[in-house]
Amino acid sequence: MGHNFEEQTQKKFLNGTGNAPTQITNGVAPQPSISFVSPASVIMANLPTENTPLLSTPISHIEEGVHYSNERDCPSIWVIFKEELGVLTKYTLPIFTTHLFEFSFNIASIVAIGHISTTALAAATLAFMTASVSGYAIVQGLVSALDTLLPAAWTSSHPQLVGLWSQRMLVVTAATLIPVFFIWFNAESILLLLRQDPEVAHLAAVYLRWSTFGLPAYSFNCISRRYFQSQGLFAVPTKINLVVAPINALLNYFFVWGPEPVRIGFIGAPIATSISFNLISISSVIYGIFYVEKTAWHPISMRSFTGLGCLVKLGLAGVGQTASEWWSWELNNLAASLLGPAALATQSVLLISSSCTFQAPFALSLATSVRIGNLLGEKQARRAGVSAYAAIVLAIAISAIWSTMFISFRKSWAYIVNDDPEVVTLVASILPVVAMYQVFDGIAAVTSGVLRAQGRQLVGALLNLSGYYVIGIPFGVWLTFKMGMGLVGLWVGLTVSLIYCSVWGTYLCITTDWQKEVKKVSDRLAVENKNANEAEEDGSSRF
Structure with missing residues (x-):
């Protein structure tokens, strides 16, 4: 595919027909590449700036099998419908697998603790319910704002907004976790006020305190997953979870029931889950740095801390x-x-x-x-x-x-x-x-x-x-x-x-x-482009 596109583009430039095409006939847009643009006049006329996207229509990293990439070329709704069925199926399968592996984290903890005692199982269940209501649901709701912003940004002329909005969401979730930490660290008194059994409330509070070490990683994972998926990299979270899920199961076993030097009992389950969430975060960062093109990345700058209103508005509604x-x-x-x-x-x-x-x-x-x-x-x-x-x-x-x-x-x-x-x-x-x-x-x-x-x-x-x-x-x-x-x-x-x-x-x-x-999408992107130009004029620092 890349060779054919390069050959077609070279012919266009040699014939003086203008800029490189943004789409090709098989329905898949080109990979970012500028190395084949050789005529000096073309290069001088199209020198990229720091904010210029690497390509005008980024690609999906899943082969979609769409024969009519431009809807105007396909008069039949039925043909488009069948193509979209295939695309959605290809997108769904790796996401489904990812969530099954992540769901297994909680199952592993419950299974491990369930064999300690009925009280321990009740405490773990109560702790997980509390964590879901006061923490995980809040994070999932906030991060759902990225479902609106990232996919549209990726296929626009400004794909680097995918990285910018992801950075902004990290800022928003970091601020949100402060009251969540307060609730989790004071869970015992809150649960006692709700008339829970004192022993169960105490153990549940212990579980929640140890779970706090994994909450920032959980939040980061929700964001990084959408960062990858918006670019069509659905298999990345799946591969990472495929590796970490068995590690999580082993950690639960060794920490809760393993040999004496590593066995720590009840608290071993939340510690194992927290370690697993952090392993996913570390793996995501490594994969993003070394194995993913930087098309969607935006250099970290003061813009990462501005323009948060749109995210907060969408995020609160998402909550x-x-x-x-x-x-x-x-x-x-x-x-x-x-x-x-x-x-x-x-x-x-x-x-x-x-x-x-x-x-x-x-x-x-x-x-x-x-x-x-x-x-x-x-x-x-x-x-x-x-x-x-x-x-x-x-x-x-x-x-x-x-x-x-x-x-x-x-x-x-x-x-x-x-x-x-x-x-x-x-x-x-x-x-x-x-x-x-x-x-x-x-x-x-x-x-x-x-x-x-x-x-x-x-x-x-x-x-x-x-x-x-x-x-x-x-x-x-x-x-x-x-x-x-x-x-x-x-x-x-x-x-x-x-x-x-x-x-x-x-x-x-x-x-x-x-x-x-x-x-609506065009207007939103236009506002961000205007802000980018203003930031560039103001000479905002990058690091």
Whole structure:
């Protein structure tokens, strides 16, 4: 590919036809290269400055298999639809694998601690719930702003904004972690105020204190992952997690149950997880420095500490979109705990199952954000709209697979985690509702990804808040405690909330003015370009 492009470009220059093309006929833009530009007149006329992007249309590092890179060359919506199905599938698979490996970090800790004692397991579960609600959900929500900014920047004429916005997000998250640290270091008193068992609260607080060593790395990893993925480097986080995941499992074993010189018991699990998060961060930095082209990188400067308003605005809306969903689960778990041990054990089985299957539509939602953002940056409004429809169809297909699996194995599914006859029966009775839940959960996840690509996190937050807290949870609690439906009532309430979110999300995707979305991206990039020129005139320092 590179040889053909170079040959074509040399011919253009030798024939005096002008600048190098930004696209080639197979639909993949060229790799950054200026070494073949030989005529002196052309070089003098096109000398790059410090802020000049290395290429006018950066490439995706996954071979997309798109035959019509310019949507105007393809009159058929059906052809574009099939191409987008293929692209989204290629994007989703490595993201799904990455999240499965990361999900295994928590599973390894729970498995390791679960064999110490019931109290230790309860403390670790409580600590993880607290960490999710007060820390991880906040970080994920803030970083979702990058789903809007980075993909569009990468395919624009200013790909170095990918690096700049990533640096700015590091500043925003660093400031956000200060109150999170305060909560985690004072978790015991907070949990006691919430009437938790004193011994469990103490152990959970110990777990959280040791987990603080991994929180900055966790935040960095969320940002670096989007930095790579926006450039089409989906396999980079997957490779890193593939190496670190078994290391994490071994660390959990040795620290919690290993030989005397290295065994430290309960605190070994959070220490192992923190070390693993830091290993991912170090590996990401090394990979980014030595194995990735610097097209997306922006030199560190004072600009990294300015222009944070856009990130904060999108990030806070993203927190509302992400955290509202995470918090709804904790409320449902609290309600399930009031129904007795069997109901709580059943809820654990269903929650673990749904969390595992959710990784697939969640990966698709991230892939959708990247793909649509890239297309908006390329000003391909028509293809962006078709890609959104393709993502919804894929979500339905994936969810149908999970639903069929739950229905087919409903009578024996609980045995994976628990063999109590009452729990097995309860799980079997609720799984049909969970199967329906899967479909709307997948659609809602993908439409949320489309909204993030458009920078409409606030709309997503309002949908989730109204869907869960106004409709779903109150309805579920009413069914559970007033109508005597038990645990199934909570799941019916959750399903109703997701039906609401998915229907409205799909409607918003269908009625989107994609030309307007392209203009929003262009305007945003124009503002950043203006700021760059002003910074250059002011002689801002770089280091």
